[in-house]
Amino acid sequence: MSSSSHTFDVLVVGAGPAGIAAACSAAEGGARVALLDNNPRIGGQIWRGQSQSHAANPDARKWFEKFAAAHIEFLPSTEVIDHLENGHVVVHRIDGQRVGAQSIDELPEEVHELAYKKLILCTGARELFLPFPGWTLPNVMGAGGLQALVKSGLLVSGKKVVVAGSGPLLLAVAAHLREHGADVRLVAEQAPWPRVARFAMSLLLQKTKLAQAFEIKRQLSGVPYKTNCWPVRANGNGENAKLESVTLRSGSRTWQERCDYLACGFHLVPNTELAALLRCELRAGFVRVDDSQQTSVRDVFCAGEPTSIGGVDLAIVEGQIAGYAAVGQSASAAKLLPQKRRLDRFAVLLRETFALREELRSAVDSETIVCRCEDVKFGRVRQHSSWRAAKLHTRCGMGPCQGRICGPATQFFFGWKADSVRPPVFAASMQSLAVAVAVQTEEHLMSHEESR
Amino acid sequence: MPETIHVTVNGACIAVPSGATALAAILSTGASAVRRSVSGGPRGPLCGMGVCFECRATVNRRRYARTCQILCSPGMDISTDVSDEPPDYV
Numbered sequence A: 001m002s003s004s005s006h007t008f009d010v011l012v013v014g015a016g017p018a019g020i021a022a023a024c025s026a027a028e029g030g031a032r033v034a035l036l037d038n039n040p041r042i043g044g045q046i047w048r049g050q051s052q053s054h055a056a057n058p059d060a061r062k063w064f065e066k067f068a069a070a071h072i073e074f075l076p077s078t079e080v081i082d083h084l085e086n087g088h089v090v091v092h093r094i095d096g097q098r099v100g101a102q103s104i105d106e107l108p109e110e111v112h113e114l115a116y117k118k119l120i121l122c123t124g125a126r127e128l129f130l131p132f133p134g135w136t137l138p139n140v141m142g143a144g145g146l147q148a149l150v151k152s153g154l155l156v157s158g159k160k161v162v163v164a165g166s167g168p169l170l171l172a173v174a175a176h177l178r179e180h181g182a183d184v185r186l187v188a189e190q191a192p193w194p195r196v197a198r199f200a201m202s203l204l205l206q207k208t209k210l211a212q213a214f215e216i217k218r219q220l221s222g223v224p225y226k227t228n229c230w231p232v233r234a235n236g237n238g239e240n241a242k243l244e245s246v247t248l249r250s251g252s253r254t255w256q257e258r259c260d261y262l263a264c265g266f267h268l269v270p271n272t273e274l275a276a277l278l279r280c281e282l283r284a285g286f287v288r289v290d291d292s293q294q295t296s297v298r299d300v301f302c303a304g305e306p307t308s309i310g311g312v313d314l315a316i317v318e319g320q321i322a323g324y325a326a327v328g329q330s331a332s333a334a335k336l337l338p339q340k341r342r343l344d345r346f347a348v349l350l351r352e353t354f355a356l357r358e359e360l361r362s363a364v365d366s367e368t369i370v371c372r373c374e375d376v377k378f379g380r381v382r383q384h385s386s387w388r389a390a391k392l393h394t395r396c397g398m399g400p401c402q403g404r405i406c407g408p409a410t411q412f413f414f415g416w417k418a419d420s421v422r423p424p425v426f427a428a429s430m431q432s433l434a435v436a437v438a439v440q441t442e443e444h445l446m447s448h449e450e451s452r
Numbered sequence B: 001m002p003e004t005i006h007v008t009v010n011g012a013c014i015a016v017p018s019g020a021t022a023l024a025a026i027l028s029t030g031a032s033a034v035r036r037s038v039s040g041g042p043r044g045p046l047c048g049m050g051v052c053f054e055c056r057a058t059v060n061r062r063r064y065a066r067t068c069q070i071l072c073s074p075g076m077d078i079s080t081d082v083s084d085e086p087p088d089y090v
């Protein structure tokens, strides 16, 4: 089934900083490398909307240049939806075009299988969204979510924005929105001041992070940054439920802040669905890897946010290590290990600083929607004792996002663990699935033939 | 200056800068909701990165397209005003 033109020495899934670094490192020695992403362009979350000629960030520019100079085949708008036993993944184009890269031209189907010798998963992270009354109103979005929309063409000039939730991303987002002319009213961080202060102090010891922090501070001059503060309700009006304000709480004080947009995220959740589908071992919600970013599954590596939430520098180093290790350049990989160990400490600090407070559990009421795909309310979800039971009886997590949004929220509220992942890892059309099934059946028959 | 391209949103022709997503085109018409939820509430984009499916619409007759991940191309036909009955998805 797989002609050689669709067989890669190294296949990298996800073209954020980790995936770009992995692909470039693997390609250095001449291996045939493909990089795919469900976005139309490379860059991932942090470098979204940048390009080689328009990279504001020097790190981004360096990696875009490396990428352009390397022989890497990029498959845009392509998503991995399933995995087949013998070194194949099933991919589809999310925009209805045909799967394609320079060398494979256009494959005849919208859905296709690609073969790899080594697979590197660099699927990144998404934001954690916690339900509270009104969070489903239009114009209440993720913090990184609103930032991504602005990077891809949404105009926010003159709009009042409240940025709320948790994590350093809030500040980066606020600075970015301000740069685009938004009137950022407030940044509300749920973590308490002493912890945030300790975090800030530790940045003083890291030159690159400090420079970033100062740049953000300059861009945010005049915007209040309030710690110990979190949203409890988004208030809308009229038939179209236009967002008008957000109710915030800090200690025992509650007040409303007017806004056109509420940009709200509670730090990040790793995208481990594909790794789980491949049966890679997870530990405490992250993909377990060894010093060469090798997972528990042979020939499968993982780098960046799925292994730990540690920022862009860690993602890049992990990507490089995985790329080198995948092509057997273990000495080059080992050289980067001390750097990785140093950056790992930042990941621990992030986790400790932005741990979520108990009070965030009490903003929801029984009418609050938890599962946005199926409109399942908190009052119904609460009646069940596990993720599986809630899914079965309420359809919570059964919609097209496949529990990516409500799963982590129920984990926060009830300590539930989402059950095992079933393909397709992203909602795919029946036609996609039919192809996947056909391919699997054919392989099954072939392996039978061979074994006879 | 970025060049401009023309797309159709719910039948109306609009101009967007090249590089804009289909979602940006929808929102540039002044709408903040992209779809109606199963119980009829207005919904707009949440994640901006292709995981939540709240920005889904019909693009070039293809339903359930995640408009935040799709770049506008000249003549693209985007519509948000069709029923949200799931197509043949699982």
Ligand SMILES: Cc1cc2nc3c(=O)[nH]c(=O)nc-3n(C[C@H](O)[C@H](O)[C@H](O)COP(=O)(O)OP(=O)(O)OC[C@H]3O[C@@H](n4cnc5c(N)ncnc54)[C@H](O)[C@@H]3O)c2cc1C
Pocket (backbone or CB within 6 Å): A013, A014, A015, A016, A017, A018, A019, A036, A037, A038, A039, A043, A044, A045, A046, A047, A078, A079, A080, A081, A122, A123, A124, A125, A126, A127, A143, A144, A145, A147, A148, A169, A172, A173, A268, A271, A274, A303, A304, A305, A306, A310, A311, A312, A313, A315, A425, B047, B049, B050
């Ligand atoms: C919305 C958002 C905004 C952020 N903004 C900032 C910021 O402004 N500043 C900052 O310092 N940090 C930011 N971060 C944190 C940032 O993501 C990390 O610091 C770092 O960039 C992670 O790099 P990565 O390569 O591991 O992941 P990412 O950059 O997330 O890249 C992963 C890529 O894999 C793709 N992908 C995932 N699954 C599949 C699949 N099955 N098939 C195909 N493609 C797939 C994703 O679409 C994505 O492009 C943001 C995070 C999020 C979630």
Ligand code: FES
Pocket (backbone or CB within 6 Å): B045, B046, B047, B048, B049, B050, B051, B052, B053, B054, B055, B056, B066, B067, B068, B069
């Ligand atoms: S806004 Fe979440 S998928 Fe587009």
